[in-house]
Amino acid sequence: MPQxxxxxxxxxxxxxxxxxxxxxxxxxxxxxxxxxxxxxKMIGLKAKLYHKQRHSEKIQMKKTLKMHEQRKTKQKxxxxxxxGAVPAYLLDRxxxxxxxxxxxxxxxxxxxxxxxxxxxxxxxRAQGETEVLKVIRTGKRQKKAWKRMVTKVxxxxxxxxxxxxxxxxxxxxxxxxxxxxxxTHPELKATFCLPILGVKKNPSSPLxxxxxxxTKGTVVEVNVSELGLVTQGGKVIWGxxxxxxSNVY
Amino acid sequence: RLKHFFVVVAYYMIPYVDxxxxxxxxxxxxxxxxxxxxxxxxxxxPDKLQLVCNALLQKEEPVPxxxxxxxxxxVVESLRVCVKALGVETEAVLPVVYQPQAVFRVRAVAxxxxxLQGHTEAxxxxxxxxxxxxxxxxxxxxxxxxxxxxxxxxxxxxxxxxHWVLTISWSPDGRKLASGCKNSQICIWDPVTGQQMGKTLxxxxxxxxxxxxxxxxxxxxxxxxxxxxxxGAVRVWDVVLGRCERIxxxxxxxxxxxxxxxxxxLYTSSQDRTIKVWRAKxxxxxxxLQGHAHWVNTLALSTDYVLRTGAFEPADATINPxxxxxxxxxxxxxxxxxxxxxxxxxxxxxVSGSDDFTLFLWNPAEDKKPLARLTGxxxxxxxxxxxxxxxxxxxxxxxxxxxxWDGRTGKYLQSLRGHVAAxxxxxxxxxxxxxxxxxxxxxxxxxxxxTGKLHTDLPGHADEVFAVDWSPDGQRxxxxxxxxxxRM
Numbered sequence: 001m002p003q004x005x006x007x008x009x010x011x012x013x014x015x016x017x018x019x020x021x022x023x024x025x026x027x028x029x030x031x032x033x034x035x036x037x038x039x040x041k042m043i044g045l046k047a048k049l050y051h052k053q054r055h056s057e058k059i060q061m062k063k064t065l066k067m068h069e070q071r072k073t074k075q076k077x078x079x080x081x082x083x084g085a086v087p088a089y090l091l092d093r094x095x096x097x098x099x100x101x102x103x104x105x106x107x108x109x110x111x112x113x114x115x116x117x118x119x120x121x122x123x124x125r126a127q128g129e130t131e132v133l134k135v136i137r138t139g140k141r142q143k144k145a146w147k148r149m150v151t152k153v154x155x156x157x158x159x160x161x162x163x164x165x166x167x168x169x170x171x172x173x174x175x176x177x178x179x180x181x182x183x184t185h186p187e188l189k190a191t192f193c194l195p196i197l198g199v200k201k202n203p204s205s206p207l208x209x210x211x212x213x214x215t216k217g218t219v220v221e222v223n224v225s226e227l228g229l230v231t232q233g234g235k236v237i238w239g240x241x242x243x244x245x246s247n248v249y
Numbered sequence: 250r251l252k253h254f255f256v257v258v259a260y261y262m263i264p265y266v267d268x269x270x271x272x273x274x275x276x277x278x279x280x281x282x283x284x285x286x287x288x289x290x291x292x293x294x295p296d297k298l299q300l301v302c303n304a305l306l307q308k309e310e311p312v313p314x315x316x317x318x319x320x321x322x323x324v325v326e327s328l329r330v331c332v333k334a335l336g337v338e339t340e341a342v343l344p345v346v347y348q349p350q351a352v353f354r355v356r357a358v359a360x361x362x363x364x365l366q367g368h369t370e371a372x373x374x375x376x377x378x379x380x381x382x383x384x385x386x387x388x389x390x391x392x393x394x395x396x397x398x399x400x401x402x403x404x405x406x407x408x409x410x411x412h413w414v415l416t417i418s419w420s421p422d423g424r425k426l427a428s429g430c431k432n433s434q435i436c437i438w439d440p441v442t443g444q445q446m447g448k449t450l451x452x453x454x455x456x457x458x459x460x461x462x463x464x465x466x467x468x469x470x471x472x473x474x475x476x477x478x479x480x481g482a483v484r485v486w487d488v489v490l491g492r493c494e495r496i497x498x499x500x501x502x503x504x505x506x507x508x509x510x511x512x513x514x515l516y517t518s519s520q521d522r523t524i525k526v527w528r529a530k531x532x533x534x535x536x537x538l539q540g541h542a543h544w545v546n547t548l549a550l551s552t553d554y555v556l557r558t559g560a561f562e563p564a565d566a567t568i569n570p571x572x573x574x575x576x577x578x579x580x581x582x583x584x585x586x587x588x589x590x591x592x593x594x595x596x597x598x599x600v601s602g603s604d605d606f607t608l609f610l611w612n613p614a615e616d617k618k619p620l621a622r623l624t625g626x627x628x629x630x631x632x633x634x635x636x637x638x639x640x641x642x643x644x645x646x647x648x649x650x651x652x653x654w655d656g657r658t659g660k661y662l663q664s665l666r667g668h669v670a671a672x673x674x675x676x677x678x679x680x681x682x683x684x685x686x687x688x689x690x691x692x693x694x695x696x697x698x699x700t701g702k703l704h705t706d707l708p709g710h711a712d713e714v715f716a717v718d719w720s721p722d723g724q725r726x727x728x729x730x731x732x733x734x735x736r737m
Contacts, residue, residue, distance in 0.1 A: 081389070081390070081412055081413065083370075084371075084389075085371045085373055085388065085389020085390075086413075087373040087673075088459070088505075089505075089546060089631055089673070090715075091479075236669055
């Protein structure tokens with residue numbers, strides 16, 4: 001590795017050997033032979049590494065050569081007809097709507113019929129009572145502690161009426177009552193905001209299920225009638241179950 | 250003859266003490282009065298009106314009739330209801346328009362008799378031959394398949410296209426089938442052998458959107474057909490010689506539909522928002538009809554059904570459909586008779602449906618201005634179709650509804666709701682009493698037009714239904730869709 005440019009300086013001052021070009025040409029043409037000699041004679045770990053590298057090099061070379069050849073010859077258009085045949089009136093229009101894709105996936109699922117009510121429930125940490133219910137003190141001296149207030153989001157339903165406040169043991173504040181849920185299709189990444197029909201199961205406790213408390217891992221039923229999905233039997237699908245995937249605040 | 254007349258009328262002249270009476274004058278659709286006005290009780294029902302009217306018409310066999318008070322409200326239960334609804338004064342003579350209905354009655358299809366599999370890709374077009382004897386379907390797997398209707402099994406598979414078969418059309422004599430593909434080729438097939446007849450017709454540069462044959466009463470040999478394509482040109486082909494007779498250029502964008510009218514005029518609709526009227530003989534453009542605000546998707550002629558069936562009369566259909574027999578002259582005569590009967594005095598009417606959510610009713614042979622603009626849909630209109638008796642018009646739209654309009658004036662009649670996704674195609678039964686619609690939600694629905702209600706729901710397809718057809722002899726409905734099978 002030359003430090004400074006004395007080699008170049010020499011070349012500039014004195015020129016090159018008279019047979020420099022000739023020698024260069026011949027050396028380059030010998031390179032192929034030398035390479036093959038080395039490849040044959042090499043042994044051991046060094047050989048293994050060299051052969052591996054050379055193999056990948058050769059593959060690349062073959063690919064580029066093939067590409068060049070294809071460019072030169074005029075290829076006939078691909079014979080296979082593309083998928084997704086549509087009638088003439090749909091040709092100039094955009095592809096399927098989201099709901100259509102959804103319905104395809106749902107039909108697939110129905111066909112499999114595997115675990116109709118099963119839903120991928122992540123392993124959730126059971127939420128303790130102190131976390132979900134807050135103690136409300138009542139009475140003249142604020143000593144009685146039989147009332148509880150739910151601190152998590154809950155769903156109550158359309159025809160919900162509170163019990164008389166004197167006898168209410170569980171308070172579900174209005175601010176924490178939700179009617180709609182954002183439902184995402186995991187594969188298509190399409191999200192819809194759909195009304196909730198009911199809480200099917202809360203993994204922490206059956207008490208929470210009856211109260212309608214929604215925490216991470218709760219399985220909830222939503223109303224999908226606005227997506228216009230139809231079963232093969234011709235019935236319109238109007239309810240779907242899905243789990244809550246993240247903590248709801 | 251007079252005696253018979255009096256006997257019938259006398260029955261109603263028996264005086265009831267407290268029944269109100271009304272003077273009515275029967276009129277036909279054109280407004281010509283029939284007989285003289287006479288007195289009927291207000292409670293008279295349509296059957297009794299029918300008896301009276303038939304007696305007046307003095308036909309050999311009684312014809313089923315429908316009655317409309319003043320041409321607007323139909324008499325369904327009794328005259329009293331109509332009069333009350335319209336608020337007509339009972340002193341003056343009330344005009345009652347009578348309309349002969351089809352003598353035969355098509356029964357609604359109720360169940361799926363078979364699922365015809367065989368196509369390896371989505372079925373995108375399906376059509377019965379004019380007599381109902383053959384069934385052909387075109388699909389995305391580039392084949393046209395012929396199906397045997399008596400056993401409901403595949404008969405022939407016709408290969409010849411190199412891309413999706415987008416549109417198929419039967420010649421009016423039922424002996425040839427023309428199919429157009431996405432590679433802009435047209436092939437003619439023989440339904441009996443399944444072989445291609447003649448050469449492949451090439452010439453268009455982009456895919457074929459519609460094929461329309463010359464009507465039988467203009468040329469009984471069924472020699473010429475017109476094809477429209479995305480490249481904006483319409484070509485008239487001679488199938489015997491296998492070459493293009495004429496090229497009609499003028500549209501600046503894709504031509505979505507071409508119809509060969511019974512008067513020797515060609516009507517074309519295009520994505521450039523215009524409809525052009527051409528003379529078929531020399532290819533001269535007669536008129537341009539403008540008015541739409543977006544692509545014109547579909548056209549329908551009032552005489553469509555009779556041009557499609559040619560010399561075949563659905564009333565003469567038998568259980569086993571037969572081929573048309575007879576010399577060219579006989580067929581031409583019959584076809585001409587049928588055509589004149591359906592057309593009546595007025596020239597053909599044309600309806601166009603567009604992406605701008607409206608339809609226009611035109612009188613293209615005479616006028617550049619539309620007769621009526623039919624609004625009401627909330628999404629683009631995919632197909633319009635006149636009923637076989639030309640009195641009604643159905644429009645299928647992506648807003649999940651089908652609307653029925655009056656075929657003569659364009660007045661809105663009713664909306665048929667029931668589908669949960671875009672309605673793609675509709676088909677009328679031969680007696681104009683029933684209609685079937687296929688939709689993107691994979692169901693077909695049969696509607697009873699008289700009541701405006703759903704008659705039968707036909708689920709069963711696994712995916713969108715792309716093509717629907719009702720056979721002209723009324724026996725079967727075929728539907729094909731994305732799930733690659735045809736259902737009968």
